[in-house]
Amino acid sequence: MNSLQLVHLTYAGPGKPSAQIVFGPELTTIYGASDTGKTFIVRSIEYMLGGAKLEMVPETEGYTQILLGLLLPDGSPLTLVRRPGTNSTHLHREDIRSLIQRPPDAIVNSVHNARSKNSLSVHLMRAMGLDEVLIRKNEAGGTRSLTLTDLVHLSVVNEDRMIAMPSPVLRTGTATTRTAETSVMRFLLTGEGDSPTDAGPNAGQRRVNKGQINLLDQLVIDLSQKLESDETxxxxxxxxxxxxxxxxxxxxxxxxxxxxxxxxxxxxxxxxxxxxxxxxxxxxxxxxxxxxxxxxxxxxxxxxxxxxxxxxxxxxxxxxxxxxxxxxxxxxxxxxxxxxxxxxxxxxxxxxxxxxxxxxxxxxxxxxxxxxxxxxxxxxxxxxxxxxxxxxxxxxxxxxxxxxxxxxxxxxxxxxxxxxxxxxELHARIAELEDKRSRIDGEGAVPATRPAEYIGASVVNDFDSVLQRTLSNWEVPGVDNAGYDQYNAEVWAGGRTRASRGKGVRSVLHSAFTTSLARHCIERDLPHLGFVILDSPVVTYRQPLKSTPEDPDIPDVRITSTVVERFYEDMLAFPGQAVIIENGDPPLGVLSEATTYSFTAADGRPGFLP
CATH class of the missing domain: 1.10.287.950 (Methyl-accepting chemotaxis protein)
Structure with a gap:
C-alpha cells in the first residue's frame, strides 16, 4: 500500500532550543499532565498537512519554522517546512531536524486550492498514486479531486472532534459537503473513485443503450421476484x-x-x-x-x-x-x-x-x-x-x-x-440497476455517468466486522452490533447512534472507527495515509451516571481501566503507525514496547515546548 510515515515534528528558531518529537515506526504514546502541549502537537501536524490555521501558544514565541519529517511510499525522506501564519510550504527531499537556512527543493501552497496544481496536497497525493482519484461532490454527479485534507480528517482526530457529536465521517457538517464526505468514505472502503462526466452518446450508442435498457429492465424484474416480502x-x-x-x-x-x-x-x-x-x-x-x-x-x-x-x-x-x-x-x-x-x-x-x-x-x-x-x-x-x-x-x-x-x-x-x-441487498441492486437505466435512458439530455451512491452491503458488513472486533478486543461494554450506517453517515453501537451516547462512549467509538478504518484499508491494501493520530481516545469516568435531557453528555456506561489496558494492547498490534495522546499513564507493558514521551517535571521534560 502506498502510504506515508511520520518521522518527526520539530519547532525551530534562531537562538531557540529545538522542540522535537520523533515518532516510532509503530506505536508512539505521548502522555502527561494537562497544558503540556500534547494537543498542540496534534494541531501542529494537522496544520503541516494542509491545515489553514494554527492557533499559536505563548511558548512558541521566537520559533520561526515548523518542520514535519515524512517517509514517502518509495522510502525516500521528505521534510516539510512552514512558517506560522503563511500559506507556503518548503519541500526538502532529505531528513532535516533543525533550523533550515538554505533554499528548498520546491515551494508549494500549504492549503489546497482546486484552481492550483502546485499545492502540498497535489504533491503528496501524487506520491501516493492518488492524484487522479475523483470523488462525487453533489447529487447531480459532479466530481472533484480527492485531497490530502479528505484523508487527514479520517486519520488525525484531535481532542475536540474525539468527543464531538457529529459523525466521524463528516468533516464540515454542512449539507453542501456531505456528498463529498460520504464519497471519501466510500472510496476508502472500496478503493474505487468516481468517473468524470462524459459527453452524451451518438445515434449508434443510443441504439446500444436501448438494448441495455431492456436487459436492465429484465434484471430488475428478476431481482424483484426474489424479494421475499412487499416491504419497501x-x-x-x-x-x-x-x-x-x-x-x-x-x-x-x-x-x-x-x-x-x-x-x-x-x-x-x-x-x-x-x-x-x-x-x-x-x-x-x-x-x-x-x-x-x-x-x-x-x-x-x-x-x-x-x-x-x-x-x-x-x-x-x-x-x-x-x-x-x-x-x-x-x-x-x-x-x-x-x-x-x-x-x-x-x-x-x-x-x-x-x-x-x-x-x-x-x-x-x-x-x-x-x-x-x-x-x-x-x-x-x-x-x-x-x-x-x-x-x-x-x-x-x-x-x-x-x-x-x-x-x-x-x-x-x-x-x-x-x-x-x-x-x-436486493433493493440496493435494484436501485443501482434502475439508476443505471435512468442514466442510460437520459444520456444525450444530461451529461455524465453518475457513480454509485452507496457502498455494497458486503463491503459495509466487512468493515462492520472489523469495527466490532476492535470494540470486542477493547472489551467496551454496551456496544454490541456496532457498524457504519452509510445512509445516515453515522456509527451505531448497542442499538444507538454514536451521537446519542455520552462523551466517554463517543470518544471510544470515534477511536475504534478511526483505527478500524485504517486497519480495514491496510489489511486489504486499500488507499490510506497509513497512520492514525488519536488525541484522548479513551475517556474514563469513575462514577457511572445516567444521561438526562438536561445533560446528555453524562456517560451512559462505565468505561473501566480494563478498556484502557485492552486498547493499548490492541494498538501494539496495529498494522500501521499510531500516535496516541493521553493524560493518563499507559500500562507498563506499553511503556516497554512503544516509543513514549512523558511530559512531567520529574523526568526533566515538563512539556513539548521548552
Missing part, C-alpha cells in the same frame, strides 16, 4: 433496526444464562474432583483401620500369652528364690548370682516383653482413634459433596433447558436479520 427499503431498514435491538436483548439474556450454565459446570467439576479425592482418602483410611485393628489384636494376644507364661512360671516355681528348679541345687550350694542368671531370667524377659508390647499398644490406640474420627469426618464430607453434586446436576439440567429456547430464539432472529439484509 425504508420499512426493511426499520425492521432491521428492530431485529438488531432484539438480537442485542436476546444475546444479553443468552450470555447471562450461558454464564450461569458454565459456572454450574465449573462448580460441578470442582465437586466431582473433591468427591474423587474423598473416595480415595476414605479407602486409604478404611485400609489403615483394618491393618491397625489386626495389629491391635496381635498386641493384645501377645500380652495375654505373656500373662499366661508369667502365671505358669509362678505355679511351677520358676520365679521363686530357693532350690533351683533347673539344676536342683540347694541355696547353699549355688554359686554367686545363680538365682539371677538361672531362676529369675525368664521372669525378667517376660516382664520386658510385656512392657514393650504394652508401649506399642499404647501408641497404637490413639492412632486408631484418630483414624476412626477422620473416617467419620470424611464420610460426612463425602455425603455432603455428593448431595451438592446432585443439586448441581439438577441446576445444570435446568440451565440447559433454558438455553435451548434462548438459542433457538437467537437463531430465528439471526435468520430474520439475514433475510432482511438480503432484501436490502
Amino acid at each position: 427499503e425504508c420499512e426493511l431498514k426499520d425492521r432491521l433496526m428492530r431485529i438488531k435491538t432484539a438480537i442485542n436483548t436476546q444475546s444479553s439474556a443468552l450470555r447471562i444464562a450461558d454464564d450461569g450454565h458454565r459456572e454450574a459446570i465449573r462448580k460441578r467439576m470442582t465437586h466431582a474432583r473433591k468427591l474423587a479425592e474423598l473416595d480415595e482418602r476414605l479407602a486409604e483410611v478404611s485400609d489403615l483401620l483394618g491393618r491397625f485393628s489386626l495389629l491391635e489384636n496381635q498386641y493384645r494376644s501377645d500380652l495375654e500369652r505373656l500373662v499366661m507364661i508369667n502365671e505358669a512360671g509362678s505355679i511351677l516355681g520358676y520365679f521363686r528364690v530357693g532350690t533351683c528348679v533347673f539344676c536342683g541345687a540347694k541355696p547353699e550350694h549355688q554359686h554367686p548370682g545363680h538365682n539371677q542368671h538361672e531362676t529369675t531370667q525368664l521372669h525378667i524377659a517376660v516382664q520386658a516383653e510385656a512392657e514393650k508390647t504394652t508401649g506399642l499398644l499404647t501408641d497404637l490406640l490413639p492412632t486408631i482413634a484418630d483414624l476412626a474420627s477422620e473416617q467419620e469426618e470424611v464420610a460426612q464430607s463425602w455425603q455432603t459433596t455428593k448431595d451438592d453434586l446432585e443439586a448441581l446436576d439438577e441446576l445444570i439440567t435446568e440451565a440447559e433447558s433454558q438455553l435451548v429456547p434462548l438459542r433457538e430464539g437467537l437463531q430465528e432472529l439471526l435468520d430474520a436479520r439475514s433475510a432482511v439484509e438480503r432484501g436490502l
Whole structure:
C-alpha cells in the first residue's frame, strides 16, 4: 500500500532550543499532565498537512519554522517546512531536524486550492498514486479531486472532534459537503473513485443503450421476484433496526444464562474432583483401620500369652528364690548370682516383653482413634459433596433447558436479520440497476455517468466486522452490533447512534472507527495515509451516571481501566503507525514496547515546548 510515515515534528528558531518529537515506526504514546502541549502537537501536524490555521501558544514565541519529517511510499525522506501564519510550504527531499537556512527543493501552497496544481496536497497525493482519484461532490454527479485534507480528517482526530457529536465521517457538517464526505468514505472502503462526466452518446450508442435498457429492465424484474416480502427499503431498514435491538436483548439474556450454565459446570467439576479425592482418602483410611485393628489384636494376644507364661512360671516355681528348679541345687550350694542368671531370667524377659508390647499398644490406640474420627469426618464430607453434586446436576439440567429456547430464539432472529439484509441487498441492486437505466435512458439530455451512491452491503458488513472486533478486543461494554450506517453517515453501537451516547462512549467509538478504518484499508491494501493520530481516545469516568435531557453528555456506561489496558494492547498490534495522546499513564507493558514521551517535571521534560 502506498502510504506515508511520520518521522518527526520539530519547532525551530534562531537562538531557540529545538522542540522535537520523533515518532516510532509503530506505536508512539505521548502522555502527561494537562497544558503540556500534547494537543498542540496534534494541531501542529494537522496544520503541516494542509491545515489553514494554527492557533499559536505563548511558548512558541521566537520559533520561526515548523518542520514535519515524512517517509514517502518509495522510502525516500521528505521534510516539510512552514512558517506560522503563511500559506507556503518548503519541500526538502532529505531528513532535516533543525533550523533550515538554505533554499528548498520546491515551494508549494500549504492549503489546497482546486484552481492550483502546485499545492502540498497535489504533491503528496501524487506520491501516493492518488492524484487522479475523483470523488462525487453533489447529487447531480459532479466530481472533484480527492485531497490530502479528505484523508487527514479520517486519520488525525484531535481532542475536540474525539468527543464531538457529529459523525466521524463528516468533516464540515454542512449539507453542501456531505456528498463529498460520504464519497471519501466510500472510496476508502472500496478503493474505487468516481468517473468524470462524459459527453452524451451518438445515434449508434443510443441504439446500444436501448438494448441495455431492456436487459436492465429484465434484471430488475428478476431481482424483484426474489424479494421475499412487499416491504419497501425504508420499512426493511426499520425492521432491521428492530431485529438488531432484539438480537442485542436476546444475546444479553443468552450470555447471562450461558454464564450461569458454565459456572454450574465449573462448580460441578470442582465437586466431582473433591468427591474423587474423598473416595480415595476414605479407602486409604478404611485400609489403615483394618491393618491397625489386626495389629491391635496381635498386641493384645501377645500380652495375654505373656500373662499366661508369667502365671505358669509362678505355679511351677520358676520365679521363686530357693532350690533351683533347673539344676536342683540347694541355696547353699549355688554359686554367686545363680538365682539371677538361672531362676529369675525368664521372669525378667517376660516382664520386658510385656512392657514393650504394652508401649506399642499404647501408641497404637490413639492412632486408631484418630483414624476412626477422620473416617467419620470424611464420610460426612463425602455425603455432603455428593448431595451438592446432585443439586448441581439438577441446576445444570435446568440451565440447559433454558438455553435451548434462548438459542433457538437467537437463531430465528439471526435468520430474520439475514433475510432482511438480503432484501436490502436486493433493493440496493435494484436501485443501482434502475439508476443505471435512468442514466442510460437520459444520456444525450444530461451529461455524465453518475457513480454509485452507496457502498455494497458486503463491503459495509466487512468493515462492520472489523469495527466490532476492535470494540470486542477493547472489551467496551454496551456496544454490541456496532457498524457504519452509510445512509445516515453515522456509527451505531448497542442499538444507538454514536451521537446519542455520552462523551466517554463517543470518544471510544470515534477511536475504534478511526483505527478500524485504517486497519480495514491496510489489511486489504486499500488507499490510506497509513497512520492514525488519536488525541484522548479513551475517556474514563469513575462514577457511572445516567444521561438526562438536561445533560446528555453524562456517560451512559462505565468505561473501566480494563478498556484502557485492552486498547493499548490492541494498538501494539496495529498494522500501521499510531500516535496516541493521553493524560493518563499507559500500562507498563506499553511503556516497554512503544516509543513514549512523558511530559512531567520529574523526568526533566515538563512539556513539548521548552
